[in-house]
Amino acid sequence: MKIKTLILGDLHTNVYVVYDEEYKDAIVIDPAAEEDKIIQFIDENNLNLKGILITHGHYDHFRAANKVRDTYGVPVFASIEESEAMENPNINLSVRFTGTPIIAKADEIINDGDIIEFSELVFQCIKVPGHSSGSICFYSEENKVLFCGDTLFASAIGRTDFYDGPQDTLITEIKSKLMCLPEETKVYPGHGLRTTIDYESRANAYLLY
Secondary structure, eight states: EEEEEEEEEETTTTEEEOOOTTTOEEEEOOOOOOOOHHHHHHHTTTTTEEEEOOEEEEOOHHHHHHHHHHHOOOOOHHHHHHHHHTTTTTTTSSHHHHHHOOOOOSSEEEETTEEEEEEEEEEEEEEOOOSSSEEEEETOOOOOOOOETTSSEEEEEEESSSSSSOOOHHHHHHHTTTTTTTOOEEEEEESSSSSSSSHHHOOHHHHHH
């Protein structure tokens, strides 16, 4: 598994293009914005895009989803709660932060515990509510890699002062759903630097009590 990180959009969101080097099958996780840069990377590397995964329905994680979907004819995957948020510009924060409604819709609804496969790319869906009501983390057991959106950050956790929370809910969910993963698991968040489950279990002040 190869992972390309593109930092895109007004909130500097991490967009991940995940692909198999041998077969060139690929997915995009959270196409935040600047779809031309996402498309350029896919085309320059001769990748076969298979799907678009959305961790949660805040506009800065799906703004380019419609264009990327239309370009390659692939489905968008999200939980039911986040699909509804993507269609509601008040809930998805686009009106609040940009003054302009931004909407998209999921083609495929995913649930906690689902396994989704794109040839050699296999992910378990882990629902971790708190930052948003239906946030989904995508875990590759084979590669010990977790894509967690805005649920968990390096030495921090996601905000809970939008429409969800309280913060205790997010902390409890992270502890029960994510801290049980292998300590060597690499964590790829929606913003900022990569981290590991081991480091966060030892050094993240939000999770130590």
